[in-house]
Amino acid sequence: MLNRRQFLHSTAAAPALSSSAGAPPNIILVMTDQHRAGLTRASGFPLDTMPTLDRMAAGGAAFHRAYTTSPLCVPARTSLLTGRGPHAHRVRQNSAPKAAVFDKDLFQTCRSLGYRTALCGKNHSYLTPASVDFWRAYGHLDGFIPPGASPQSKDFTAWMQHENFRTGATPTPFPAELQFPHRIVSDSIEFISQSPSQPFALWVSFPEPHNPYQVPKPYFDLFPPDQVPPRAVGPEALANKGFKWQWLRQLELSTYPDYDAHWRRTRSNYLGLLRLIDDQLARLLQHLDSTGLRDNTILVFMSDHGDYFCEYGLERKGAELPELLTRIPMAWTGPSIRPLRNTSDFVSIADIFPTLCEAIGAPIPAGAQGRSLWPMLTGQPYPAAEFESIYSEVGFGGMHYTSSDPIPATWGRTGKPGVIPGYDELNPVTQSGNLKMVRLGDWKLTFDMLGNAQLYHLASDPYELKNLYNQPQAAEIQPRLLATLLQWTIRTQDDLPTAAYQSKRPAHNWYAPHRNPPPGTA
Numbered sequence: 374m375l376n377r378r379q380f381l382h383s384t385a386a387a388p389a390l391s392s393s394a395g396a397p398p399n400i401i402l403v404m405t406d407q408h409r410a411g412l413t414r415a416s417g418f419p420l421d422t423m424p425t426l427d428r429m430a431a432g433g434a435a436f437h438r439a440y441t442t443s444p445l446c447v448p449a450r451t452s453l454l455t456g457r458g459p460h461a462h463r464v465r466q467n468s469a470p471k472a473a474v475f476d477k478d479l480f481q482t483c484r485s486l487g488y489r490t491a492l493c494g495k496n497h498s499y500l501t502p503a504s505v506d507f508w509r510a511y512g513h514l515d516g517f518i519p520p521g522a523s524p525q526s527k528d529f530t531a532w533m534q535h536e537n538f539r540t541g542a543t544p545t546p547f548p549a550e551l552q553f554p555h556r557i558v559s560d561s562i563e564f565i566s567q568s569p570s571q572p573f574a575l576w577v578s579f580p581e582p583h584n585p586y587q588v589p590k591p592y593f594d595l596f597p598p599d600q601v602p603p604r605a606v607g608p609e610a611l612a613n614k615g616f617k618w619q620w621l622r623q624l625e626l627s628t629y630p631d632y633d634a635h636w637r638r639t640r641s642n643y644l645g646l647l648r649l650i651d652d653q654l655a656r657l658l659q660h661l662d663s664t665g666l667r668d669n670t671i672l673v674f675m676s677d678h679g680d681y682f683c684e685y686g687l688e689r690k691g692a693e694l695p696e697l698l699t700r701i702p703m704a705w706t707g708p709s710i711r712p713l714r715n716t717s718d719f720v721s722i723a724d725i726f727p728t729l730c731e732a733i734g735a736p737i738p739a740g741a742q743g744r745s746l747w748p749m750l751t752g753q754p755y756p757a758a759e760f761e762s763i764y765s766e767v768g769f770g771g772m773h774y775t776s777s778d779p780i781p782a783t784w785g786r787t788g789k790p791g792v793i794p795g796y797d798e799l800n801p802v803t804q805s806g807n808l809k810m811v812r813l814g815d816w817k818l819t820f821d822m823l824g825n826a827q828l829y830h831l832a833s834d835p836y837e838l839k840n841l842y843n844q845p846q847a848a849e850i851q852p853r854l855l856a857t858l859l860q861w862t863i864r865t866q867d868d869l870p871t872a873a874y875q876s877k878r879p880a881h882n883w884y885a886p887h888r889n890p891p892p893g894t895a
Contacts, residue, residue: 608686
């Protein structure tokens, strides 16, 4: 382990953040899976689903316009760990984590500076047990069971595997202590307690609120189905959304024919899972408080991507790049981080790694494309132009499947004897082709490999039903959106591997000229 003098010398490229005692800051990444942004009271939702997260965000920094690089688990998580976009790190589907290309990732950077490292929770990335010092892995249907655990742990696993990703119609017949969020926080506390004097980097990765949408009492009916907000748009909206959306809807209905009768139950369970997660976040924060570690711990809360949350008559994710899937919650707290409720700047999951590099005094590795938010988080000047737009992407490549193609009936279907039928929403149909997105102000443009474009004014059309591409009302903004998307595509072109000649790297990975933000900018 590096002592303090060695640590500070090793990070001379940038000033290391430290507490009043001079210790390097700890890092905790708290990630949820398939968590739609905007579902807490502080973010405008009518129900108080995550009071702990709201309090944490109020005392730190919260970003209203945070986005994933891709609304799939493995591509997004690879971007979190490497600071690179999917077409650079080359992981564009969940089945390809080993394809990841990068120079140095978050855990390698932290380990090189003497940090202990851990994963507690869902991995779904290229990481292996050798990547960290402490490994407690979970999936959606099973997870780490310690020696000597009660037989109920195995019973819970068997029950989850039988449920096979569906919505539970009744309370889960196991206590909250057996749910993965509780067990993951217990594992995290065990890791933190092993050597609290050494700096640590910990990934607390909850598999929830991703389906199966199941929840035990007291969370079941904490937000009763008859009290959840109604859908803003139902299945009728799919007439404007194209073949992939419509095919996904038929896949859902053919698997769960009674889906439409129970979408309120799905929403109720989903919101109950949010409160279950929030209670475990509170438990983690209480441990940090009781051990005196919170004042010197940077904690980042985010999700890998969103969820349809039953809008459009859909659940989970799958088709294209709607706001419901691409926008994510993001909040920061920790030493030197000032209260900030940012509603204007666009930030990305890929920005987290470069930000943490700057916070601990490590150089941003070659090939990392995200931008450091550290000056923004600490109240320093930053160029508003750098954060006026953001991009995301999706697609396995090739050509789009259409209604005229002979599509195998088994695509998207999953299931084993003795389990409830299921389906795979990330199938070759919904993920066919390539699609990129750019956000700029209240506008959004998507563009595919065939030149098909969609342009939406989100302030007046939040569910993206009226395509304004090549329409008179978008004539002024359309060229700027196209140019901005092209700029992002060029900017995120991979510059690895490095060889004899070194590229000029901008400070903080900012490309825009440095200037103070205009008055009134959050």
